[in-house]
Structures are given as C-alpha cells and as structure tokens.
Amino acid sequence: MSYKETLLDPIKIGTRECKNRFFVQAMECTDADADGNPTDLTYQRYENLYKGGWGLIDLEAISITQESRSRLAQLMIMEKNVPALTNFMKKLKEVNKDPLIVFQLTHSGELSNPKFSRRVTVMPSYSYGGDLLSEEEVDKIIDDFVLAAKIAHDVGADGIDMKLCHGYLGSQILRPFNSRKWKYGGSWENRRRFAFDLYERIAKEVNDKNFLIGSKISAWEGFPGGFGTEGPDSPILDLTEPLDLIKGLEERGAQYIVQSAGSPSITVTLTQAEKNYPYIAYLHPYFQKEFKKVLKPETVLIGSNYSVWGNGNKNLQMIDPKDNTMFKVGSHNIERGIVDMIGLGRQSFADPLLPKKLADGNEKDIHFCTLCDNCLELLIRQEHIGCCTYNKYYTNVLVNVRKEKGKLTQNHT
Numbered sequence: 186m187s188y189k190e191t192l193l194d195p196i197k198i199g200t201r202e203c204k205n206r207f208f209v210q211a212m213e214c215t216d217a218d219a220d221g222n223p224t225d226l227t228y229q230r231y232e233n234l235y236k237g238g239w240g241l242i243d244l245e246a247i248s249i250t251q252e253s254r255s256r257l258a259q260l261m262i263m264e265k266n267v268p269a270l271t272n273f274m275k276k277l278k279e280v281n282k283d284p285l286i287v288f289q290l291t292h293s294g295e296l297s298n299p300k301f302s303r304r305v306t307v308m309p310s311y312s313y314g315g316d317l318l319s320e321e322e323v324d325k326i327i328d329d330f331v332l333a334a335k336i337a338h339d340v341g342a343d344g345i346d347m348k349l350c351h352g353y354l355g356s357q358i359l360r361p362f363n364s365r366k367w368k369y370g371g372s373w374e375n376r377r378r379f380a381f382d383l384y385e386r387i388a389k390e391v392n393d394k395n396f397l398i399g400s401k402i403s404a405w406e407g408f409p410g411g412f413g414t415e416g417p418d419s420p421i422l423d424l425t426e427p428l429d430l431i432k433g434l435e436e437r438g439a440q441y442i443v444q445s446a447g448s449p450s451i452t453v454t455l456t457q458a459e460k461n462y463p464y465i466a467y468l469h470p471y472f473q474k475e476f477k478k479v480l481k482p483e484t485v486l487i488g489s490n491y492s493v494w495g496n497g498n499k500n501l502q503m504i505d506p507k508d509n510t511m512f513k514v515g516s517h518n519i520e521r522g523i524v525d526m527i528g529l530g531r532q533s534f535a536d537p538l539l540p541k542k543l544a545d546g547n548e549k550d551i552h553f554c555t556l557c558d559n560c561l562e563l564l565i566r567q568e569h570i571g572c573c574t575y576n577k578y579y580t581n582v583l584v585n586v587r588k589e590k591g592k593l594t595q596n597h598t
C-alpha cells in the first residue's frame with residue numbers, strides 16, 4: 186500500500202468508524218470566555234479541523250471544575266456550560282458529519298493555578314506545593330469527572346479522553362512518587378484505583394456503547410518517581426505499571442489509548458520533540474510497540490511525536506533519507522502493526538486541512554510545522570494560541586505580547 190492509502194484507510198473504534206488514521210492531539214488554546222465556554226475563536230479552530238476531515242479529534246483539556254484550571258481562559262465542562270457546548274457541537278457536526286470528537290476531561294491537581302484556581306496535591310513535591318487532598322476530596326473529584334463525562338455525552342461529543350498524562354491530576358495519582366499511604370496512594374493497587382474506579386463509574390452511568398472512552402497516557406514521565414519509573418526516587422524506565430494500567434483500562438471499556446510521554450512542566454522535550462533535540466522521536470515508537478503488544482487487536486492505539494518528522498527532517502534518519510517524513514514514518518509504523526493512528530499536535534495548528542489536502546491530491550499545498558515552538562511560548566504566556574508561522578492572527582498575538590512584556594522568563598507550568 187502507498188503511504189497515502191495507509192493513512193487514509195478507515196479504522197473501527199468501538200462501534201464507530203474513523204475515516205482515516207489522522208488524530209488531532211488535544212491542544213489547549215486558552216481562548217474560552219469567563220465562564221469557560223467556547224468563543225468564536227475556539228469555534229473557528231475546530232471548524233477548520235472539521236473541514237480538514239480528521240479521523241478523530243481530541244478536544245483540548247477541558248476542566249471539570251472552576252478550581253481545577255491551569256489556565257485562566259481554559260474551557261470548562263459543568264452544568265452551566267451545557268447550552269454553549271451543545272450549540273458548539275451542533276454547529277461542528279453540520280460542517281462535516283465524519284470526524285469523531287472526544288473531550289479531554291481534566292483536573293490540573295498540583296498544576297492548578299493558585300491565582301484563579303485551587304492548587305491541590307496528592308503528595309507534595311519539591312517543585313509544587315498545594316493543599317494535600319483527602320480521600321473524600323478525591324471521591325468528590327471522581328463524581329465531578331463522572332458528571333463531566335455525562336455532560337460530554339449529552340452535548341453531542343462522541344466520547345471522552347480521560348486525561349491520565351502530562352503531570353495533571355490523573356497522572357500525579359499514578360506516580361510511584363505518590364507513596365503516601367492512603368486509599369489512592371502507596372501500593373500500585375491503590376494508585377491505579379482512581380483511574381479504574383472512574384472508568385467503571387463512567388461505563389455504568391453513561392451506559393452508551395456508542396460513546397468512546399479512552400485515555401492519553403505518559404508512558405514514562407522521565408524524572409525520579411514519575412509514572413513509568415521503577416520507584417518513588419528512581420528515574421529508571423520501567424513499563425510494568427503503564428502496561429498494567431492500559432490493560433486494566435481496556436478491561437473496563439477503553440476502546441482507544443493515546444500514547445504520550447513526559448510531563449511538560451518538567452520534561453517538555455520528552456512530550457514534544459523539538460527542533461534542536463528531535464531524537465526523542467526515536468523513543469516514542471518503542472512505547473507504541475510495547476503498548477500494542479499488550480492491547481487487544483481491536484483497541485485502537487494512537488501514537489505521538491509525528492509532527493517532528495515534517496516533510497523530511499534532515500536531523501532524523503530513517504534508513505533511506507527520502508523516508509524521513511511524517512507520512513512515511515507514520516504509515517510505516519501502521520503497516521508494521523505498532524500503532525493504528527498517528528497523533529499530530531503542532532502540525533494540526535500548522536495545517537488544520539492536512540487530511541483533506543492529502544486526500545484531494547493537494548499534498549504540495551500542505552503547510553508543515555517548522556518546530557518554531559512559538560505556540561508553546563503563547564501557551565506559557567496564556568495568550569490565544571495557534572500557529573504563529575502560517576496564521577497572521579497568532580503572529581500578531583506573539584509580536585504584541587513580546588513588545589508588551591519582553592522576553593519569556595517563566596518556566597513551563
């Protein structure tokens with residue numbers, strides 16, 4: 186099969202069908218209104234993705250409560266957001282009925298910003314403080330997640346991505362570092378309880394076989410005691426717990442898993458390989474291969490870190506230099522059976538119409554991500570986020586914020 190045929194081949198996910206193998210990674214863009222509702226700018230971004238005909242879209246991290254936000258203009262999903270989210274979904278489905286969309290439900294935990302949220306922690310770390318969560322508070326957070334899943338279902342989403350990655354609450358609980366002896370910590374059985382209980386409750390209470398459930402997982406956070414390490418004070422990679430986690434999620438109804446790595450506030454280049462250190466892209470297929478080995482064939486595995494290959498990255502080498510492209514590497518990994526879909530984050534900013542252009546034979550018109558990472562700078566600065574290279578609106582946002590506030594000094598929280 187040609188790479189085009191492989192990438193445009195439909196795939197079943199649960200009872201549903203993705204029209205192709207392109208997955209839009211969840212990408213926070215901090216452009217919600219004061220109530221956490223989508224604005225015209227939010228809508229425009231997703232409208233473009235719908236026009237682009239992606240197989241599956243992950244709606245950016247949407248906060249399940251007011252106090253669990255890491256960014257001021259983050260989307261929120263509570264009762265008060267139902268009318269706006271219903272309208273948002275209705276309009277998008279009218280643009281193109283084909284793409285499926287899952288909402289990435291999140292609680293920021295220790296990454297909640299104390300300026301406008303409540304910073305909480307399962308186990309205080311050197312980097313972050315926060316109020317120590319009690320068992321009752323975590324039980325309540327589970328209730329909030331279940332309610333958010335029901336809302337996602339009722340407003341017309343096709344499913345949810347129960348966020349368990351990148352250092353937000355879902356992954357903080359899983360870490361070996363969470364060695365505190367409590368219902369949700371210490372032994373692996375206790376640390377995985379939060380995720381497993383949540384899945385069981387959501388499956389039971391949403392109770393719709395056509396509603397997709399899955400999670401994005403950081404296979405290895407890459408610092409001592411992070412998820413995917415061998416112990417609370419060791420950085421050594423050990424996939425025993427991540428593999429047990431994804432098998433357990435599958436048993437509890439997960440129809441798809443998104444493989445990721447790292448925790449961007451600490452190990453950002455592990456999450457998204459960058460221009461100067463693109464080699465991390467060689468590590469991700471290893472996680473994909475190990476994940477795929479333990480999952481049932483019908484569970485869809487989505488891989489990360491494909492943007493960095495672009496339309497040929499001379500700093501990355503496959504055996505034949507002409508194969509150093511996102512399309513070739515992605516289709517090769519699909520054909521080898523190590524992954525089912527390829528996730529694109531920064532590339533989805535650079536060209537929201539990518540799948541359509543490929544399908545229509547307009548590959549030469551695709552804008553490839555330049556890995557400038559100015560979108561990341563906008564995220565850190567909590568400005569409206571998008572592609573500063575190909576979209577003038579965001580170029581201006583960047584120019585203006587640099588003029589107003591000077592060079593970036595803050596870290597990646």
Ligand SMILES: Cc1cc2nc3c(=O)[nH]c(=O)nc-3n(C[C@H](O)[C@H](O)[C@H](O)COP(=O)(O)O)c2cc1C
Binds near residue numbers: 491570
């Ligand atoms: C501006 C920006 C926002 C992001 N927002 C999210 C998010 O909401 N949820 C998430 O899981 N990952 C988020 N990420 C990480 C991406 O989804 C993705 O995992 C990472 O960028 C690697 O993919 P890429 O190399 O294709 O960009 C974000 C990354 C960037 C640069």
